[in-house]
Amino acid sequence: MGNCCSDAGGRMAAVGGTAATGNQNDAVDLYLKSRGIHGIFSQIELSFSATDLRDRDVFSKSDPMLVVYIKERDGSVTEVFRTEVVLNSLNPTWITKYTITFHFEAVQNLLFHVFDVDTQFQNVEVKMLKLEEQQSLGEASCALSEIVTKPNRLLTLDLVRRVESVSSTHSQHRGKLTVHAEECFSSKTTAEITLSCLDVESKDLFSKSDPFLVISKLVESGISIPVCKTEVLKNDHNPTWKPVFLNIQQVGSKDSPLVIECFNFNSNGKHDLIGKVQKSLEDLEKLHSVKEGENLFLPTLVGHDYENKILKSKLFVDKFSETIQHTFLDYLAGGFELNFMVAIDFTASNGNPRLPDSLHYIDPSGRQNAYQKAIYEVGEVLQFYDSDKCFPAWGFGARPIDGPVSHCFNLNGSSNNCMVEGIRGIMMAYTSALFNVSLAGPTLFGHVINRAALIASQSLANEAQKYFVLLIITDGVVTDLQETKDALVKASDLPLSILIVGVGGADFKEMEILDADKGERLESSSGRVASRDIVQFVSFRDVQGGEISVVQALLAELPTQFLTYMRSRDIKPCS
Amino acid sequence: METKSRTLEITILSAEDLRTGNTPVKKNAFVVVSIDAFNSKETKIDGEGGSYPSWNDKLVMEMPVQTRFITLQVKYCKGSSSGGEKLVGVARIPVTDFIGGYSPETCLQYLSYRLRDAKGLKNGIINVSLRLKEPLRDCSSQAASAGGIGLGIPIDGPTDFGVVTGIPICSAYPPNAFFR
Numbered sequence: 193m194g195n196c197c198s199d200a201g202g203r204m205a206a207v208g209g210t211a212a213t214g215n216q217n218d219a220v221d222l223y224l225k226s227r228g229i230h231g232i233f234s235q236i237e238l239s240f241s242a243t244d245l246r247d248r249d250v251f252s253k254s255d256p257m258l259v260v261y262i263k264e265r266d267g268s269v270t271e272v273f274r275t276e277v278v279l280n281s282l283n284p285t286w287i288t289k290y291t292i293t294f295h296f297e298a299v300q301n302l303l304f305h306v307f308d309v310d311t312q313f314q315n316v317e318v319k320m321l322k323l324e325e326q327q328s329l330g331e332a333s334c335a336l337s338e339i340v341t342k343p344n345r346l347l348t349l350d351l352v353r354r355v356e357s358v359s360s361t362h363s364q365h366r367g368k369l370t371v372h373a374e375e376c377f378s379s380k381t382t383a384e385i386t387l388s389c390l391d392v393e394s395k396d397l398f399s400k401s402d403p404f405l406v407i408s409k410l411v412e413s414g415i416s417i418p419v420c421k422t423e424v425l426k427n428d429h430n431p432t433w434k435p436v437f438l439n440i441q442q443v444g445s446k447d448s449p450l451v452i453e454c455f456n457f458n459s460n461g462k463h464d465l466i467g468k469v470q471k472s473l474e475d476l477e478k479l480h481s482v483k484e485g486e487n488l489f490l491p492t493l494v495g496h497d498y499e500n501k502i503l504k505s506k507l508f509v510d511k512f513s514e515t516i517q518h519t520f521l522d523y524l525a526g527g528f529e530l531n532f533m534v535a536i537d538f539t540a541s542n543g544n545p546r547l548p549d550s551l552h553y554i555d556p557s558g559r560q561n562a563y564q565k566a567i568y569e570v571g572e573v574l575q576f577y578d579s580d581k582c583f584p585a586w587g588f589g590a591r592p593i594d595g596p597v598s599h600c601f602n603l604n605g606s607s608n609n610c611m612v613e614g615i616r617g618i619m620m621a622y623t624s625a626l627f628n629v630s631l632a633g634p635t636l637f638g639h640v641i642n643r644a645a646l647i648a649s650q651s652l653a654n655e656a657q658k659y660f661v662l663l664i665i666t667d668g669v670v671t672d673l674q675e676t677k678d679a680l681v682k683a684s685d686l687p688l689s690i691l692i693v694g695v696g697g698a699d700f701k702e703m704e705i706l707d708a709d710k711g712e713r714l715e716s717s718s719g720r721v722a723s724r725d726i727v728q729f730v731s732f733r734d735v736q737g738g739e740i741s742v743v744q745a746l747l748a749e750l751p752t753q754f755l756t757y758m759r760s761r762d763i764k765p766c767s
Numbered sequence: 768m769e770t771k772s773r774t775l776e777i778t779i780l781s782a783e784d785l786r787t788g789n790t791p792v793k794k795n796a797f798v799v800v801s802i803d804a805f806n807s808k809e810t811k812i813d814g815e816g817g818s819y820p821s822w823n824d825k826l827v828m829e830m831p832v833q834t835r836f837i838t839l840q841v842k843y844c845k846g847s848s849s850g851g852e853k854l855v856g857v858a859r860i861p862v863t864d865f866i867g868g869y870s871p872e873t874c875l876q877y878l879s880y881r882l883r884d885a886k887g888l889k890n891g892i893i894n895v896s897l898r899l900k901e902p903l904r905d906c907s908s909q910a911a912s913a914g915g916i917g918l919g920i921p922i923d924g925p926t927d928f929g930v931v932t933g934i935p936i937c938s939a940y941p942p943n944a945f946f947r
């Protein structure tokens with residue numbers, strides 16, 4: 193994911209709101225529209241809650257977390273999303289929402305699995321939790337279309353022990369899971385709001401409260417859906433929280449009613465409500481301009497009815513600003529160029545190109561080999577965004593006719609010019625290179641990454657408005673992982689993204705370390721850490737078949753990586 | 768008139784996963800940026816960030832051309848302001864990481880480094896952004912050659928000037944103590 197800097201850890205962290213870079217992948221949308229695939233897909237946001245969960249912990253209630261998997265046609269499941277962990281609750285409502293593209297023509301089978309996160313992992317970030325170490329509270333599954341077609345778009349499923357087991361007589365009551373679907377419209381306007389409170393009441397016995405806010409929107413049916421929560425401020429009765437970012441259309445509109453509740457954090461999960469206000473974004477903006485506070489109220493039981501007791505605590509809006517979040521396409525439309533570069537693996541592990549079982553075998557009948565398929569399918573998607581359709585192309589891991597092993601040689605055979613024209617140019621250079629080099633090894637990416645970084649840095653020095661994407665197609669696992677990490681860390685501050693596509697049947701588990709999404713930030717041997725995640729790894733056999741998924745897998749991280757670079761430097765698109 | 772130093776604008780952004788011993792730092796972390804023993808500045812104290820403090824504090828310092836490293840020390844105050852400070856971790860930024868590297872020197876660069884505590888063990892990450900105020904041609908050529916700083920982008924890639932960052936090995940600790 194783009195920016196690697198993380199905030200407060202553990203369960204006291206802020207959750208929800210709008211991601212700094214927005215949810216919709218408009219790069220994918222534009223590519224599909226260009227192929228004539230209009231409007232037969234839409235972005236859906238799923239929110240989750242559960243009731244009546246089993247109690248797994250001895251001294252307290254379970255700490256549930258939901259994991260969503262997609263069930264492929266062949267029966268395999270892939271994890272796609274995790275919610276946050278809710279402390280100590282058997283009836284949790286999770287705030288983090290899952291955005292999924294709904295394809296009208298495909299059956300998308302989802303598997304939901306609720307886990308109880310062990311207390312020893314209280315301070316571990318959600319993405320680092322190992323699911324094998326947690327206890328299962330139940331599973332449920334359904335097709336995405338089932339949720340979307342229900343009235344109110346609300347579907348309640350029974351949680352069972354194992355979804356595949358047919359024995360229905362085993363009514364192991366594990367509670368229910370409710371999934372709510374909403375279509376998301378990404379608006380470009382995001383409101384940045386800094387909230388503070390004066391005189392928060394003390395709910396703890398010997399110390400001040402530990403307040404945090406939960407902002408929820410009210411939907412037509414009357415239910416309130418939490419949109420985001422701030423971080424917890426310890427022991428503070430005049431708290432000022434870090435700013436929250438709300439996408440205007442995520443909450444409905446500027447005058448949709450929002451409920452802002454102030455809770456006192458308790459590590460056992462039972463947070464006491466201190467007070468609340470009901471305001472729309474427009475009201476909050478007014479509060480900011482007149483610099484006045486709004487008293488919190490607390491619904492208190494008086495006799496048989498609830499009365500709103502007005503408290504002396506006041507909510508203030510210290511800052512309210514609306515910013516236009518430019519999208520990836522805004523930059524491209526404004527003149528930013530995407531430039532692609534390709535590097536192909538010529539190591540001996542691919543097999544002798546003259547033998548039919550080699551990944552580099554050129555079939556006289558014209559059938560494409562794994563590399564040609566990858567170059568063609570990936571190239572088609574990427575070249576759509578390249579302005580001049582002329583790319584540098586290199587090979588690595590081979591010995592050119594008269595020379596030592598090179599880890600970065602020009603694919604077109606030229607000694608001073610590395611450019612080829614179009615996908616056709618790459619294919620031609622590839623086939624001719626195959627007969628002019630002898631495959632060798634080892635598999636090293638450092639040289640091509642450095643070459644790409646050099647091109648990106650020269651463009652920076654010339655103040656050109658360019659962003660570079662290096663595509664590395666490889667069959668195997670990298671030989672010197674540290675060398676690759678060093679090269680990546682050095683290049684992490686450049687306008688460069690690196691897309692690694694693995695072909696063939698190798699186990700690419702080790703390569704996933706390079707993609708910071710799945711683990712920690714990359715660290716070089718000299719102690720420098722990558723400033724941002726610039727790598728995306730895709731295993732080609734996992735995405736083959738199904739045009740849409742190839743595009744999604746490849747372009748999944750590119751807009752985020754691009755936008756993080758632009759926004760951190762305050763570079764705006766030229767209009 | 769020779770310019771023997773350049774203006775460095777360094778913004779200390781944030782730090783992650785700071786610990787003392789095995790417990791996360793509770794609050795009041797701050798950073799001391801030193802170019803040499805007499806040239807150092809401190810950031811403000813972050814009272815709320817805990818073990819993930821953020822400062823976004825911009826410091827402007829004069830950096831002599833023969834500087835090799837910029838040292839960042841993350842410390843925290845115990846209790847009241849006179850209660851004494853404790854060192855959490857240190858990182859050293861080799862000047863070659865931002866001069867003569869991939870990005871132009873006057874361009875804003877974002878860098879992050881691994882912090883190591885007094886015993887040499889890993890203790891968090893620090894994130895900074897920096898840039899040099901003046902481009903190299905404002906300095907005299909004599910000063911430039913004295914520092915061995917190159918102009919422009921080398922053909923083969925950024926050349927290292929033989930700057931090495933060493934991590935002390937403490938033989939008193941078991942071999943797996945360095946890997947967290």
